[in-house]
Amino acid sequence: MMVSKQDLDxxxxxxxxxxxxxxxxYFPLLFLSAELHKDETELFANVNQGKNEIxxxxxxxxxxxxxxxxxxxxxxENHKNFKESxxxxxxxxxxxxxxxxxxxxxFLWQIRSSIHENKSLxxxxxxxxxFNGDPDKAQNSDTLGSLREDLESKKFIIDNxxxxxxxxxTVDFLSNVxxxxxxxxxxxxxxxxxxxxxxxxxxxxxxxxxLIVGFIKILDLAKMYEDMGLRLFEKNIRAGLSPxxxxxxxxxxxxxxxLAGEEESANFVYHHNGVTIAAEHVEESSGKLVITEPxxxxxxxxITSIAKFIEENTTSKTSIESNKSFKSIEVLAxxxxxxxxxxxxxxxxxxxxNNNRQNPVEPWNLRASDLIQLEFSxxxxxxxxxxxxxxxxxxxxxxxxxxxxxxxxxSKSIQIKKLAQTFLATQGEIDKINxxxxxxxxxxxxxxxxxxxxxSTDAKKxxxxxxxxxxxxxxxRAVSENAQEKYFELYNKSKNLIWCxxxxxxxxxxxxxxxxxxxxKNLLIEADFNELLKNIGVKKIKPLLTELLKDxxxxxxxxxxxxxxxxxxxxxxxxLKYAEEKFDWKKLDI
Numbered sequence: 001m002m003v004s005k006q007d008l009d010x011x012x013x014x015x016x017x018x019x020x021x022x023x024x025x026y027f028p029l030l031f032l033s034a035e036l037h038k039d040e041t042e043l044f045a046n047v048n049q050g051k052n053e054i055x056x057x058x059x060x061x062x063x064x065x066x067x068x069x070x071x072x073x074x075x076x077e078n079h080k081n082f083k084e085s086x087x088x089x090x091x092x093x094x095x096x097x098x099x100x101x102x103x104x105x106x107f108l109w110q111i112r113s114s115i116h117e118n119k120s121l122x123x124x125x126x127x128x129x130x131f132n133g134d135p136d137k138a139q140n141s142d143t144l145g146s147l148r149e150d151l152e153s154k155k156f157i158i159d160n161x162x163x164x165x166x167x168x169x170t171v172d173f174l175s176n177v178x179x180x181x182x183x184x185x186x187x188x189x190x191x192x193x194x195x196x197x198x199x200x201x202x203x204x205x206x207x208x209x210x211l212i213v214g215f216i217k218i219l220d221l222a223k224m225y226e227d228m229g230l231r232l233f234e235k236n237i238r239a240g241l242s243p244x245x246x247x248x249x250x251x252x253x254x255x256x257x258x259l260a261g262e263e264e265s266a267n268f269v270y271h272h273n274g275v276t277i278a279a280e281h282v283e284e285s286s287g288k289l290v291i292t293e294p295x296x297x298x299x300x301x302x303i304t305s306i307a308k309f310i311e312e313n314t315t316s317k318t319s320i321e322s323n324k325s326f327k328s329i330e331v332l333a334x335x336x337x338x339x340x341x342x343x344x345x346x347x348x349x350x351x352x353x354n355n356n357r358q359n360p361v362e363p364w365n366l367r368a369s370d371l372i373q374l375e376f377s378x379x380x381x382x383x384x385x386x387x388x389x390x391x392x393x394x395x396x397x398x399x400x401x402x403x404x405x406x407x408x409x410x411s412k413s414i415q416i417k418k419l420a421q422t423f424l425a426t427q428g429e430i431d432k433i434n435x436x437x438x439x440x441x442x443x444x445x446x447x448x449x450x451x452x453x454x455x456s457t458d459a460k461k462x463x464x465x466x467x468x469x470x471x472x473x474x475x476x477r478a479v480s481e482n483a484q485e486k487y488f489e490l491y492n493k494s495k496n497l498i499w500c501x502x503x504x505x506x507x508x509x510x511x512x513x514x515x516x517x518x519x520x521k522n523l524l525i526e527a528d529f530n531e532l533l534k535n536i537g538v539k540k541i542k543p544l545l546t547e548l549l550k551d552x553x554x555x556x557x558x559x560x561x562x563x564x565x566x567x568x569x570x571x572x573x574x575x576l577k578y579a580e581e582k583f584d585w586k587k588l589d590i
Contacts, residue, residue, distance in 0.1 A: 003030045003176050008075075011040065021049050024075040028058040031073065031130060031176060036060065048107035054096050055088030059111045066123040068115065070097075074131040079138035079173065080378065082129050086147035089127070094154040098161040115161075125158060126170045127151070135173035137382065140406060143374040149234055153280050156190045156292040190292060191228055195220055197289045197333075208339035209347060212282065212289065215269060216333040219321060221303045222310055224294055233300040235278060235348060235369065251305040252312075258325060259313065265325045274332030275299025278348055282337045291335060297351055302331065363440035364416050365392055372450050373416065383459035385409040386523065390416050412523040414466060422466045423449045425499045426507075426590055430572045433496050457590050460520030465590065467523065468502050471530050475502060475537040479545070490549060491542075493563040498541055500572055504579065505536035507588040540583060544575045 011026035028047045033040045048057045058071035072085040096103055097111055115122070129138065138144055148171050155169045200214030224232055254271065257263040276299060281292035296303060313320045320326055338347055367373055368390040377388040387408045389395045395413040398406075417436060424433045427449070432439060439445045454462065472495055479498065480491035491498075509515060519529045548571060549558065557565050565571050579585035 002178070003027055003034065015040070019044070019049070025049050027075045027176075028071060028073040028130075032058060032060060032071075036062075045110060052107055053088065053103065053105055054093035054108055055085035056093065056111075057107075059114065061114050061118050061122070063118070063121060066121055068118075068122045068125045070111070070125065070127045072127075072129045074129075076131055077133035079129075079131060079133050079135075079141060079144060080375070082131070082138070082144060083147065085129065086144065086151060090147065090150045090154060094151070094157050098157050119162065122162070122167060124168050124170065126172065128172055128174050130174045130176060132176050135175050138173040140381070142377040142381075143371065144378075146234075146369065146371070146374050149231075153293045153295075156192075156281050159190050191224070191294070192290055192292050193220060193224060193294065194285070194288045194290050196287070198287075200289065207347070210282070210337040210339075212335040212337070214289070214333060214335075215330040216275070217327070218268075218306050218329045218331055219327060221275065221299075221331070222306050222321075224296075225303050225307050228294075232294065232303070233296050235295045235297055251302060252309045255306070255309045255326075255329070256313075258329060259320065259323060261325065265329045268329045269331055272302065272331050273298075274334065275302060276334045276336065276351065278336045278338065278351070282335065289335070297336070297348065299331075362392075363437050364420070367416070367440055367446070372447075372452065372455075375455050376419070376450070379455060379459055380414055380463075381406065381408065384463060384521070386463070387413040388416070388419075389413040410522055414463070414523070418469060419462075419466060420449055422462075422469065422503075423451075423454070425469075425496070426465060426503050428500055428569065428572055428576075428587065430496050430500050431567060431569055433499070434567075454590065458516065458520075461516045461590055462520075463523070464516050464520035465503050465506065467519065467525060467529065468506065468533060469499060470525055471533050472499055472502075474530055475533050475541075478534040479537045479542045490558065490563060490566070491545065494545060494566045497545075497566050497572060497575070498537065501541045501544060501575055501579070502533060502536060504576065504585060504588065505540050506533075507590070508579075508583070508585040509536070540579070543582065544578050547578045548575055 007030050008023045008026050011030055012021070012023045015021070015026070029040050029043055032038070032043050032046060036043070043060075046058055046060050051057065055072055056070050057073050060069045060071075061067070062069065072082065072089075074081050074085075092101075095101070096108055097115065101108065101112075103109075131138075151171060152169065158167060158169060195214075195216055197212070197214035197216065200212050202213075203211045205211075251272075254263070254268060258265045258268065276297040277291070278295045278297055279291040279293060283290050310320050336348070336351060373388075373390045377390055380386045380388045385408055387395050387398070387403070387406070387410070398408075403409075420436060420439060421433050424430075424439070429449075432445075439449055476492060476495060476498060506512065506515065515529075515532065519526060519532075548554065551574065554565055554571075557563070576585065576587055
């Protein structure tokens with residue numbers, strides 16, 4: 001039975017004197033009552049009022065099924081609002097429930113008490129995110145998908161609590177509207193590996209993030225990949241690079257020489273940059289290092305090249321893995337153990353960026369898995385059915401079936417570089433439009449461009465402005481048509497200036513909402529949209545440029561053939577000042 005607003009009103013009326021909760025805070029109580037067929041009064045202790053520091057607001061242990069249920073509830077249709085609950089569970093929630101905690105939260109201790117009391121009876125742990133929306137949309141969310149992977153990586157904490165007992169973890173989304181579940185994700189196994197790291201070095205920074213440096217056998221890395229597949233590389237931006245590119249062919253060529261005895265196997269470590277691995281947990285055992293839930297931050301191509309080499313050189317009669325020379329090959333390894341009590345996601349992102357330099361890669365590629373990029377991906381997919389190409393060439397690799405499963409209906413994609421330039425042009429950062437490397441490498445500049453407030457902006461308006469860049473040539477030709485000869489070249493040197501002014505012209509247009517509705521639905525360039533831009537260019541931007549070029553300050557530059565001033569903010573600001581005087585424009589953001 002669905003919990004309705006009328007049900008919330010009834011519970012509020014019945015229990016407000018006893019519990020004093022707001023209406024929506026009765027959602028978990030009523031949902032569990034219907035789900036478990038129990039009276040609400042029996043479940044008071046299982047529900048927490050409002051939000052909780054661990055990301056949960058209800059729990060229940062089913063003794064008959066031997067299941068522990070942990071719930072996060074939202075009286076909302078928007079699955080994106082679960083982001084905070086996921087982050088709380090990842091950062092401290094799972095550790096506080098199944099590990100150590102100094103928290104005095106009564107609800108947390110209620111859960112801990114139940115778990116300790118029934119420790120021997122629990123076979124399965126379910127974490128359910130319950131809301132009024134579509135669970136399939138939640139499952140398809142890039143943002144929640146990444147956070148779910150991080151949450152599942154905390155299973156080792158649950159394993160440590162239950163010690164040798166095998167307990168499964170399932171993460172799922174439930175709909176209050178129709179009780180439909182998503183395509184649940186079950187983490188049945190926690191991956192642990194014993195590494196014979198001898199004489200390793202260890203360091204720790206002020207944030208308690210630990211670094212271990214030593215040498216790893218390449219066969220141990222191949223084993224991780226064999227077990228975990230692409231899950232091993234989920235934090236790495238290089239998993240999609242071709243195994244046939246030059247560095248990867250060189251790795252396999254070097255391995256072939258060593259296998260044939262033409263080169264000493266010990267030399268591999270001298271020629272290779274090494275790998276960087278993040279782990280959820282590290283411990284020493286009998287002279288070995290045991291790492292839990294490894295994730296390769298740098299070195300994915302090395303590992304896939306090794307795996308391909310093993311596959312190519314193993315037959316039904318011969319296993320390359322038994323070759324003495326091959327077994328001795330090592331690589332330098334840095335193992336990162338982030339402090340579990342701090343939010344380490346930004347720390348891991350920075351490590352990934354600064355360690356991925358072996359194969360040439362652009363800085364915008366390194367940002368592909370940033371949380372804000374995942375959120376933009378969800379935004380364009382949910383609001384426009386448009387694919388956001390965060391990872392270079394990713395769109396071309398998708399089949400029609402892939403796109404259909406992702407609910408992508410449009411045949412073109414929004415690209416991360418062009419979106420960044422759109423935001424720069426909108427913000428008037430004319431001098432930075434062609435300096436994207438600097439933007440993506442500088443943390444402050446990067447987040448100033450990809451503003452969080454844009455996630456709340458109508459996606460159609462963003463798409464409308466994004467499309468302008470594809471008609472700049474048409475507008476520039478219209479602006480320069482019939483221009484005086486001395487100004488003709490100047491107009492053609494004003495591409496970014498015209499781009500910035502076009503965006504302001506569209507945003508200041510009295511029919512902006514109609515334009516958004518008509519032209520912001522897809523990536524097609526409609527003829528009417530082109531005419532709109534040309535009209536703004538001829539009637540508004542051309543007079544502004546004419547006024548700018550009359551300025552005595554720039555006459556000397558023009559005479560010397562120096563047009564760099566057209567790419568400066570000072571020139572744009574002057575044009576916007578003229579636009580305010582002539583057309584009553586205001587400098588607007590989206």
